[in-house]
Amino acid sequence: MSLTLPTQKTFSFLQNTTTLLKNHFSKITTKQLEELKKTTVEEASKFTNYNFREYFKERANDLFDDFISKNETNEEYVKQFYDDRKSELEVIKRQVLIGKLYPEQKFVKEN
């Protein structure tokens, strides 16, 4: 059996397939968006401050519902939105922690 070295054609085929697979798997699905929405609302519910808690919960629901209902086809926009919400989720997680480190009394009328 003679060993043949990979040709330029093989390399370009491999490159193209990898890019195709990358794009296919990096495509953000509605399911992923719904999951991120659920996680964000869960994290936002952990705020100790009543006003922040209600605001971030409502905001997460509104933003995700509006975006999902638009049925955006441009993958770049979807990826941008997903990345923005992900970084915001990190901010929320950190700030929830900080709120817990400096606890204050509850408001007069909290749910």
Add this chain to the structure above:
Amino acid sequence: MLSISKIAIKKSPLSLSSYFSNTKPRYKLRSHYFDFQATSPTDPRVLDKMLPYMITKQGNAHSKTHMHGWEAEGGVEEARAHVSDLIHADPKEIIFTSGATESNNIAIKGVMNFLNPMKKHVITSQIEHKCVLESCKLLESKGFDVTYLPVQRNGIVDLGELKKAIRPDTGLVSIMGVNNEIGVLQPLKEIGNICRSNKIKFHTDCAQMFGKLPLDVNDMKIDLMSISGHKIYGPKGVGALYVRRRPRVRLLALQSGGGQERGIRSGTLPSPIIVGLGEAARIAKNEMQRDNKRIKKLADKLISQVMEKIPLVQLNGDKEQRYHGCVNLSFAFAEGESLLMNLKDFALSSGSACTSASLEPSYVLRALGVPDEYAHSSLRIGLGRFTTEQEIDFFIETLVTSVERLREMSPLYDMYLEGVDFTKINWSHD
């Protein structure tokens, strides 16, 4: 005071700090916040952006020789870009200051001191913020002339009066965008056109408007604008001044030093809080539409339900041309201080200056021509990004009960119900 000093002498010096410390909560429950015109809570996203600049990136933004300085400078320049982006200005036209009060002082005194002695006249309105009025008073004592324009019954400046007041030696017109007490929105575009056509510098105190309503310094022909950080969910102690570069606005600096901020405001830049202001501006740009829609809905609900449930309620200021988050209501036959005491579950502000030494009603309400009995019983209700519908419902319920209770106790209200004409009464005792 004597008893406190006795305690201090008996105990060790360290206990004095514990006497004033906040380790034990003074209040059992927090009152719901309805005073967004006084200040606003710092948004958690703003705090998150600020913290690295207080922990690790602590360099002086003016240190040009090492990474600590470059990092801080990067943060400051990013904040400058966000602030300028919100008002359609160039980043080089933004000067960071300690707040809108300092910005107002620099704008008014700086411009007039530069234009002295060619231009000696300033035009402002009667409902400006105290810092603008005090700066104008100081200029008057230095020999300048100041015209305080009256406002119409709805709180808006009369453009005819403004045109009449312009003189050949007018150097500056200073009219605020949104009033902090009644929330009315002035016609900035029209005022800007009048000033540009007369070659007069136009300064506007937009502390209550920046980040809440759309602003365009080129469209509105604004030459100087004051910005406050803590009104847009940013940190306290920072603000900005927009100073136009084309056509150039020249002014004399108030604070001398190393020539930072184009020589207009020397001093080390407080990079953490400037970064906070920038982030607040960035968030405001993205959230302005959504916030305004929510706040308008809540404000409309508040005003309509209160007016439906209790009679003799007056909304001070124009109904349409306003920022909806500032609601100033007057209740006849219900005294302001007593009303505030009944609403202790809410953080509110009264329209009168009852908390100060004088019992005079607020100068803004007086300028509007609000009669004294209404001015003494006015409430300023501030709504913001974090106000919830549940809080509004609770507030309406408590407010209605309090006003009804106060009116029941009021003999004047009984007389009003009987149809007594107050103008015909001789109140003096013989």
